Amino acid sequence: MLRLARENESWGYRRIHGELAGLGVTVAPSTVWQILKDAGIDPAPRRDGPGWLQFLRSQAQGILALDFFTTNLLNGATVYVLAVIEHGTRRVRVLGATAHPVQAWVVQQARNLLMDLEDARTPVKFVLHDRDASFTAAFDAVFRAAGVRVIRSAVQAPRMNSVMERWIGSCRRELLDRTLVWNPRHLMIVMREYEDFYKALLHWPIVGGWRLVR
Numbered sequence: 001m002l003r004l005a006r007e008n009e010s011w012g013y014r015r016i017h018g019e020l021a022g023l024g025v026t027v028a029p030s031t032v033w034q035i036l037k038d039a040g041i042d043p044a045p046r047r048d049g050p051g052w053l054q055f056l057r058s059q060a061q062g063i064l065a066l067d068f069f070t071t072n073l074l075n076g077a078t079v080y081v082l083a084v085i086e087h088g089t090r091r092v093r094v095l096g097a098t099a100h101p102v103q104a105w106v107v108q109q110a111r112n113l114l115m116d117l118e119d120a121r122t123p124v125k126f127v128l129h130d131r132d133a134s135f136t137a138a139f140d141a142v143f144r145a146a147g148v149r150v151i152r153s154a155v156q157a158p159r160m161n162s163v164m165e166r167w168i169g170s171c172r173r174e175l176l177d178r179t180l181v182w183n184p185r186h187l188m189i190v191m192r193e194y195e196d197f198y199k200a201l202l203h204w205p206i207v208g209g210w211r212l213v214r
Contacts, residue, residue, distance in 0.1 A: 001032060005041045013043040018155035022131060052160065061088035062125030064113075065164040068101065068132055071176050071187065079184055080134070081191065082109055083171075085164050086122065092167060092198050094191045097184050101134040110142040124148055128161055167198075 004016050011019075013033040020027055033043040056063065066084045073079060082095040093116065095109040117124055127143045129135050130153045140150040153160035175194045181187045 001027075001035055002039055002041070005036055005039075010045060012045060015154060018157060022155040056087065056163075059087075059126060062123055063087040064117075064124050064127050065161050066095075066127065066129040066135075067161060067164045067168060068134055069168045069172075071181065073181050073183060073187070075183070079187060081187070082106070083164070083167070084113060085167055087163055090163075090202055092195055094188070094195050097187050097191070099184070103134075103136050103138055106134050106136065106139050107142060110139050114142065114146055126151055128153065128164075130158075130161060131155060170198075 001016060001020065004019060005011060008015075013036055014029060016036075017027065017029045017032045020032070036043040064084050064086060066082065068080050068082055070078050070080055077099055079097050079099055080101045081097045082101070083092060084095060085092045093113065095113060096105070098105055126149050127140075128151045135152075143150050158165050171191075171194060175190065179190055181190065
């Protein structure tokens with residue numbers, strides 16, 4: 001705990017608590033706070049650099065956020081869907097769906113995404129995703145090889161990837177909770193339709209804080 005604090009001076013006790021939880025160390029946040037304080041380390045250090053929200057806003061044009069979410073088919077199978085959203089434009093791409101998100105499949109989706117971005121001439125500086133085990137080191141290596149920095153959100157901190165989380169919530173409420181999906185092929189058909197709908201929605205005008213549906 002003290003080593004984490006000394007090697008990462010900008011980390012506060014909550015960030016250290018999250019990192020410890022990711023390592024399987026069970027300890028209360030208040031305990032982390034007290035140990036740091038007793039050691040003469042500020043539990044909540046001031047940060048000279050920009051905060052997380054300032055970073056997201058200033059770098060929006062170069063950020064891609066990815067996440068997995070699950071849906072159940074009529075045959076009882078659970079399918080994992082991988083999607084990505086561009087922070088700057090809010091453009092969404094549904095990369096694929098599979099019952100088994102093994103490393104080879106996930107890495108191939110990363111390669112396909114980079115090729116699509118290159119064809120569309122979409123600049124990307126950062127890739128943001130959580131610490132799901134499916135996002136392996138090999139997956140991140142695909143982006144790093146292309147000069148893209150990979151940022152993993154902190155443990156139990158969904159707000160760090162809130163743009164992606166909000167889209168997933170909308171997808172569930174507006175589509176998946178209202179649609180009977182037969183199989184993975186049918187799932188990708190309806191997901192592509194929703195992807196196109198969401199893309200068109202971004203171009204509808206906003207009046208009085210409400211987006212007008214045409």
